Amino acid sequence: MYTGIICVSPGNVHEVLEMADSRQPRSYLKRWIVELDKTTVRMKNPDHVRGIISSIKKDGVNKLQVISDFDMTLSRFGWNGRRCPTSHNILDNSQVITEEGKKQLKDLLHYYYPIEIDPNRTLEEKCPLMVEWWTRAHDLLSQQKILKGDIAQIVKESEVMLRDGFNEFFDQLHKNNVPLFIFSAGVGDILEEIIRQANVFHPNINVVSNYMDFDDDGILRGFKRPLIHTYNKNNTVLNNTEYFQQLSTKTSIILLGDSMGDLTMSDGVTNVKNILKIGFLNDKVEEHRGKYLESYDIVLERDETLDVVNGILRYTFTET
Numbered sequence: 001m002y003t004g005i006i007c008v009s010p011g012n013v014h015e016v017l018e019m020a021d022s023r024q025p026r027s028y029l030k031r032w033i034v035e036l037d038k039t040t041v042r043m044k045n046p047d048h049v050r051g052i053i054s055s056i057k058k059d060g061v062n063k064l065q066v067i068s069d070f071d072m073t074l075s076r077f078g079w080n081g082r083r084c085p086t087s088h089n090i091l092d093n094s095q096v097i098t099e100e101g102k103k104q105l106k107d108l109l110h111y112y113y114p115i116e117i118d119p120n121r122t123l124e125e126k127c128p129l130m131v132e133w134w135t136r137a138h139d140l141l142s143q144q145k146i147l148k149g150d151i152a153q154i155v156k157e158s159e160v161m162l163r164d165g166f167n168e169f170f171d172q173l174h175k176n177n178v179p180l181f182i183f184s185a186g187v188g189d190i191l192e193e194i195i196r197q198a199n200v201f202h203p204n205i206n207v208v209s210n211y212m213d214f215d216d217d218g219i220l221r222g223f224k225r226p227l228i229h230t231y232n233k234n235n236t237v238l239n240n241t242e243y244f245q246q247l248s249t250k251t252s253i254i255l256l257g258d259s260m261g262d263l264t265m266s267d268g269v270t271n272v273k274n275i276l277k278i279g280f281l282n283d284k285v286e287e288h289r290g291k292y293l294e295s296y297d298i299v300l301e302r303d304e305t306l307d308v309v310n311g312i313l314r315y316t317f318t319e320t
């Protein structure tokens with residue numbers, strides 16, 4: 001039962017019923033992971049969540065791996081009422097891009113981003129359009145004079161921020177030798193630099209993303225293949241990495257994402273026993289709530305922190 005005060009107009013009866021469902025009293029969850037009682041947390045089936053977390057803990061830290069998206073999952077979506085940049089936006093907005101280049105990249109963003117997050121379009125419709133967006137953006141970036149040596153400064157001058165609690169998140173995984181696989185449709189060179197500058201690029205981290213291709217003079221000439229976009233983050237782009245084969249003993253997974261496309265990031269894992277899917281719902285929250293609750297075990301609405309993830313990890317790593 002949801003105990004908050006809700007104004008019901010005929011138009012939002014459905015939403016209220018949905019809230020009652022996903023915001024049940026979770027006092028029994030509260031006792032063990034207090035973060036799950038945050039107002040940002042929604043779960044379609046709290047009993048199921050409790051079961052998976054107990055199983056992950058029981059099977060032990062040696063069986064655990066974390067698979068995470070980067071942009072808008074490990075990095076913040078907003079701060080102080082402003083949108084934070086994605087790894088692509090960091091380049092788009094940087095001083096090395098001409099004014100005309102900036103305008104063209106912004107036009108692409110305004111055209112394709114609403115398509116990317118449109119809950120009413122099918123994957124079949126979206127995929128070719130995402131390939132088109134990434135290809136056009138990468139072509140535009142490759143026409144600019146971006147130097148490999150400029151990347152650190154570009155990141156330093158950007159407004160990117162990792163989510164609150166990132167230090168604890170990266171440190172807990174590192175200290176417990178839990179592999180962290182970052183699977184991103186962003187720009188690998190940029191996101192690596194972000195976590196390097198935050199001093200959390202530990203050896204347990206592996207990244208698969210779109211990497212820049214520089215010529216012998218260190219000038220950006222293109223992007224390495226395969227192209228990774230929001231909706232092909234699955235085994236089809238991991239074929240050459242053999243990453244998951246090496247981790248076949250890691251049968252418990254915590255998956256973190258912010259898009260419906262992130263749900264397939266673990267598809268290549270051979271033996272999955274327990275999987276807990278945590279989704280950050282950042283944008284157009286009311287419109288997307290239903291689908292996210294159907295797909296993710298835990299949905300975090302407009303939550304710019306890693307509190308819940310850290311609480312679950314702390315519980316998992318604590319010996320009882």
Ligand SMILES: Nc1ccn([C@@H]2O[C@H](COP(=O)(O)O)[C@@H](O)[C@H]2O)c(=O)n1
Binds near residue numbers: 116
């Ligand atoms: N030209 C582009 C293309 C994509 N984006 C955004 O990047 C994000 C993808 O990276 P993940 O780490 O989340 O996989 C996604 O949010 C796109 O909207 C962009 O900003 N510019």
Ligand SMILES: [Mg+2]
Binds near residue numbers: 069070071
């Ligand atoms: Mg993302």
